[in-house]
Amino acid sequence: MSARASTGRRRRALLGSATDITAILLVIVALFAILDFDAFFTTANLTNVLISASLLIVMAVGATFVLVTGGVDLSVGSVLVFSGVVAGEVMKAMGGQGWGAALVGVAVSMAAGAAWGVVNGLVVTKLRVPPLIATLGSFGAAQGLAQVITNGNDLKDIPYELVDTLGVGRVAGVPWLVVVALAVALAGGLVLAVTRYGRRTYAIGSNAEAARRAGVSVDRHLVSVYTMAGLLAGLAGIMSYAQFGSTTLSGHATDNLAVIAAVVIGGTSLFGGVGTMFGTLVGTMIPAVLANGLVIVGLNSFWRDFAVGVVLVAAVYLDQLRRRARTAR
Amino acid sequence: MTALLEARGVTKRFGAVEALRGASFAVGEGEVVALMGDNGAGKSTLIKTICGVYAPDAGEIHFAGRPIAGMSPSAVHDLGIETVYQDLALAPDLDTAANLFLGRELLAPGLLGRLGVLAKKRMAARASQVLTDLKVAIKDPAAPVATLSGGQQQSVAVARAVTWADRLVIMDEPTAALGVPQTRAVLDLIRRVRDSGRSVVLISHSLPDVLAVSDRIEVLRLGRRVARLVTKDTDEAQIVGAMTGAWTQEEAA
Structure with a gap:
């Protein structure tokens, strides 16, 4: 009995609600490895998978916090574009090249994203607009402003220093994009799992009124969570600009749904209170692995969207089953 | 007995509704006091006023000799008063x-x-x-x-x-949603809290629970205290009479 309880506890600490989905990812990887080991299971190809997932990972880390509070952030893709555009304009005004412009660009992009996050947080907490609508509003507004600033034309001049490092550069063979994404995920995972900030994020999503009565400043915490989500979308904005050499105005309209799907597939509950960063990482990798592997085995990559849709619904169904089993006792 | 908590003449209005009309209430050290009353008698309002959720319009509340009326909920917490709310307030x-x-x-x-x-x-x-x-x-x-x-x-x-709660635990209907064995466990828990030297205020509709666990009973009716009873010297008929207005103890108010 005690042995079973302790392994149960260990599994809960490690994977939590992400146990099933981790198995699914492993099965998918194994399947592609069996079908075409030489093309799929190479360092270069798996690195490509990680690169293609890196922007989503960064945004999904923020979205995990938001969903754990029981909220949602639909604005991330537009905030990404907006932040890249603002950073691009600032770097252009600084002469367009050099380390100075590059570093200022990174800082400005993150600040611009954080600013949208503050707006989202204040609209949700002070104006009491539901997160779905508040962030749908900023989804449209941020995209619109980005178009206004650029007059609808993508910015394309970015410091080479930024492209050569963050964009396409590598450290010890690992692309910068992947290093940054995994560092963000690790930091976010630690904050969520072991700190008071993370504990209160869960508590608010689980029962905001209980947290309030226990003396947690719920509104301030929520504003900070949306601000972090915005800041990470801003970071993804400068990463995207550096990677593609363009502000990709029209390239991120469905990022928000991709991010939410990844987080939810990873076992985070839409109702809040439940979720792990490890699960989010797994949930982000499933679409990325599918997209890559399906092409390698000769299937149309459009099947990815179909498969992700199925996995998403299955993940939420599992969450419902868990909740039902829990309340039935 | 010196009172740990004493409320005197507390008045609280919500618009035209007068929820408390000079209500009084007292709890001694290491005592379990049941606060009883029909629906709308003002029990919850009185408790929320003590806890700092509402500020009273008139009247005094003293805790361990200090006036606490109008303090914030967190300041009241810091004095060692905790409340168990009816809807649990746990993070599931x-x-x-x-x-x-x-x-x-x-x-x-x-x-x-x-x-x-x-x-x-x-x-x-x-x-x-x-x-x-x-x-x-x-x-x-x-x-x-x-x-x-x-x-x-x-x-x-x-x-x-x-x-x-170093000093006082307030429980709002702690057994309302429970079966018989769980109720017994919570009542035992209340006794152990008292035995540890803390005072307990128990808000309950359940006469058997109140008779089983409380040292004293104070009854509210229409926003005012109408009876102060010692549990071992009273019976159901007297308590129900006080709650319904059939009997009023004149000196209680």
Whole structure:
């Protein structure tokens, strides 16, 4: 009995609600490895998978916090574009090249994203607009402003220093994009799992009124969570600009749904209170692995969207089953 | 007996509705006092006024000799008064220890603590100590409290209040949603809290519970105290009479 309880506890600490989905990812990887080991299971190809997932990972880390509070952030893709555009304009005004412009660009992009996050947080907490609508509003507004600033034309001049490092550069063979994404995920995972900030994020999503009565400043915490989500979308904005050499105005309209799907597939509950960063990482990798592997085995990559849709619904169904089993006792 | 908590002549209006019309209430040290009254008698309003949720329009509230009327809820907490609300106020997805320490998390020593890292082991150990002291057996303390039975959840809520209440625990209908064995467990818990030297205010509609566990009973009717009874010297008929207005103890108000 005690042995079973302790392994149960260990599994809960490690994977939590992400146990099933981790198995699914492993099965998918194994399947592609069996079908075409030489093309799929190479360092270069798996690195490509990680690169293609890196922007989503960064945004999904923020979205995990938001969903754990029981909220949602639909604005991330537009905030990404907006932040890249603002950073691009600032770097252009600084002469367009050099380390100075590059570093200022990174800082400005993150600040611009954080600013949208503050707006989202204040609209949700002070104006009491539901997160779905508040962030749908900023989804449209941020995209619109980005178009206004650029007059609808993508910015394309970015410091080479930024492209050569963050964009396409590598450290010890690992692309910068992947290093940054995994560092963000690790930091976010630690904050969520072991700190008071993370504990209160869960508590608010689980029962905001209980947290309030226990003396947690719920509104301030929520504003900070949306601000972090915005800041990470801003970071993804400068990463995207550096990677593609363009502000990709029209390239991120469905990022928000991709991010939410990844987080939810990873076992985070839409109702809040439940979720792990490890699960989010797994949930982000499933679409990325599918997209890559399906092409390698000769299937149309459009099947990815179909498969992700199925996995998403299955993940939420599992969450419902868990909740039902829990309340039935 | 010197009163630990004493409210005198408390008035509270909500618009045209006068919820408390000069209500008085007193709890001594180490005493279990049942606060009774029909629906709308003003029990919840009185408790919320004591806890700082509402500020009284008139009247005095003293706790351990200090005036506390109009203090904020957190200031009242800091005096050692905790309330167990009717709707539990637990976070169902968090485990027992996390709920006991909700809003008062212990941090790791040194640099990690300054980074906000929790002292999870220390909290788990203290939680299990508290539960052992109160003789509350939780099947799996690392499981979310939503997986516990109603009685166990109520025990966690009570344990949480007791952990932080050095002086006074207020319980709003703690047995309303419970079956017979769970109710007995909560009543035992109330006795143990009293035996540890703390005072308890029990709001309840259940006469058997009140007769079983309380030392005294104070009855409110229409926003005013209408009876102060010593439990061992009274009976159901007298209590019901006071609640319904068939009988009023003139000196109680």
